[in-house]
Amino acid sequence: MIRKEDCQKVIRAFRAKHGIDATDENVIATVHLMNAHGLDVHAALDQSSRSGNDRGVDAWYYHEPDNELTIYQSKLTESKALCLRGLNDLDTARQWIEQIVLEGTVDSIPNDNHCLFNLYTKLSSVRGSIKKIRFVILSLFDRNEIEDCSEYQEFETILVKSQLNHHVRDVLNGKLVLDASEYNLERSVAVEPKVYPINKIPNAQVDLRRNAHLDLAYIPLDSLVQLYRQRGNVLFDKNVRLSLLGTKEARERLLHPMEETLDAVTSGKLSPNIFPFYHVGITISATSAGADGENLLNLEAPSIINGCQTITIANEYLKKLEKQKNDAGIELFRQIKVIAKVVVGTRDDELKEITNCNNRQKPN
Template identity: 25%
Template sequence: MAALEPQHMTVLKKILAERFVPFLPPLLGAAKPEDQAAKQLSRAFSAFALNKLLNITPKDAAASVVDDFNDKGLDAIHYHAPTETLYLLQTKLKESEQFKQDEAQSFCTGIRLLLKQDFTGFNGNVHNRKAEIEGALDACSRIKLVVPYTGDGVSQSAIDALQVLLDDDDLDEERLDKQVDYYAAVDITRDLLAEQAYPPVHTDIALQKHAKVENPRTTYYGIARLTDLVALHKDKGKALYERNIRYFLGSSRSDVNKAIKTTLRDDPGSFFYLNNGVTAVCDEIELKGKNPSSGFRKFKVRGLSIINGAQTVASAAEFVAQHPGSNIDDAKVMLTLIKAPADGPFGKRVTKARNHQNPVQTANFASLDENQERLRQEIAHLGFAYHYRPEASATGLQAISLDEALRALASRQDDPRYAVWLKSEPARLANPESAEYQALFPATLTGVALLNAVLCHRAIRTLVVDYEQKAAARSQEKLIYRHATHVITAVMMKRLRQRIGAATVMDAAAIPGLISQPLDELRQQTFDLGRQRLLGEGPLAYFRNQGSVASFMADLMETHFALTADPTLPTLRNIDTAADAYPRKRLLDYLSGKAPQL
């Protein structure tokens, strides 16, 4: 079993320090100052596990921690009254180590002493809670052992040691659960990401003149009050559109959204006839009561997600907010409720098919890529907002758009064609079904790597734009900087590979100072090489040609990486295999791998 990934360990430690350490019992041992912070995080990990497993507050979870010197292998003791269960924990906050036999044996020793109510060898944290623990031992109906760990598994010898304890009839303790619960890296990652996930929408929906389709999918359709959907929008926010391809684009960016607001202002009674309607999927639909006077039937729905009509509902909500005295009670809309998992293939198919009222770009369907939501959740933990769905609020230095992510990730690729596609065919990279998109967003891409790539890309592009602006008007130098910008960026990004791939977020303010001198050298080398190559050909046409860019980038990397004397290069220059994905692939791959890291 894999250990907790470094980027998730960084997030976990931050949460432990901020959310749990302040509530921990004071340290009893005289640990060295340099060791105290690490010890506190290790203690807080027990509280984190209790918080996630039992849904108790961080304060209550931290109060259950007894981890300290002389804890006899017991790191936390917690009585969960609702289930009458006494939880005993031993945790291990190590990035790579397994939970081992000696730790399991220590845990077993502490459990035996506790069950005998022999407190003599325990530390002050246990003695301070002696009466509470004795009461829990008397009241509990079950005793559960839990081992949370961040390393790469539990050794077989540790499992065997715990099993010896569980099989020991001499303990005379029938309440001891025979199954140890292991809270591992996969569980920790799931719970960390869940903190940034949108909660499922469970609500009631009222439909008038409804009808039902049984096969192949249970579906109800009918007339809904627009005011009901506006109220739902106000209450649930983005969670209501979790599976839609876009959030609200804003009325200023969409003629359709402007028209929606105009109709609501001038003729709300005609809204039903002028609108295409709203489509939603949900996990469950349950028929409830009917109002005889209005003819509306209530439906209880779970896991609701509007997959088409986000602009309709959000525009109406914006109109109501901007015109609080307006009355849109006469506005109705056709609503279709389909019982289907929104993240299943059928839900995605319906989403694609029904989104054609506002102009739709191929990139919008990246919202159906589950990988994008994982990246959003990871990046949210790092203090940034990743907007992979188009929306009006995706602005500011802390916001990252899908387009910006595509450009930054494309600039990381060794394949020189990405520098050409960025210039001539950017839509190619945004198609979720293309091989190019899938190479940019593999399942192994982490949120911190994406964020670091964007921060580096921003800093590089800012300096390159400055080079262009300072060059003489209508000069060849100015045109080279303008049209070779993706090539320059790609070469410099290769020198930042290690920093981008680190487990921590780079300091955006420090990046310009880190790259300014080598980037200025790269600028001059690009200009010098451009003057040699651009004989009778314009920079625009040259840097849109894949063969030209591959050759140019190879020579530029050779110069900038100081590899002109590398004995391997002459051989690689002469290799040209038709099976390679692009010209000079082996040479370019070799040069990319030799990039000196900043």
């Protein structure tokens, strides 16, 4: 059994460095992903929950070479009884995953929890090739201390009898595994940085110095919404105007004109091509960007430093279309594109000034 104080020390250091707003159980699950699986902080944040509606999934990892999915439920408690309650959460996760693997869909796409959204996206693409699904209770306790409990054995029986187990074994020739693990606090270097691809405009780069430049991009608004759904509010961690939507007056100045434009586009009254004429564009910062041909940038640590309101409004609007099952409107929404400046490799003082300059314009 590891000490709770050691976990809390790691949690405090992580919060201080990354400014993440999440429960201790969620933060330590993120740290575990980094240490146990060699993920960088951005991939680990994308694959761990920081909000409710998590369907029992605090974190997840998919190992491509072995087609192995691991589902974590985190319980940062010194009470074994409270820890074992996490098995009920894992059963909730099992039922949700069962629906995706067997049927290929869920009642609604989880667009209000980035961790589930990313898991749903991954599962949808690999549901026919999964060879192992591990359900892991993550805690302070040693594996043997948990495995010997009757609650653990009872949940294992539930897994054995589940439709998911029969499908994975009989159809996919794989297996389910129930496991218990201590939090991994041993720091490790990431295997590779996570990158986020975006389309760029060819021959539209302005060099500041070596490895620091500005690229122009023409990005589908839907791609920005999907990036937000992948990353959550961490995508806006460098934006000084995130609180602008907090006042009713400021929100209405942004919301109503943009919604009117989106209404006109998705109803077919206006062409999707009109959007960049009306919209000033957005600015994205990244620590580095690798070019993949002339038309693609692979961004590391992307952050929206101007335009978070555009993305959050667009996300809510798309959620409305999805709830209405307005397929025609969704297709027109996906044709909307936004002009973006992609700022790569700038120093902190430069990025601060870029952010301030881009945010001086008042929303109309």
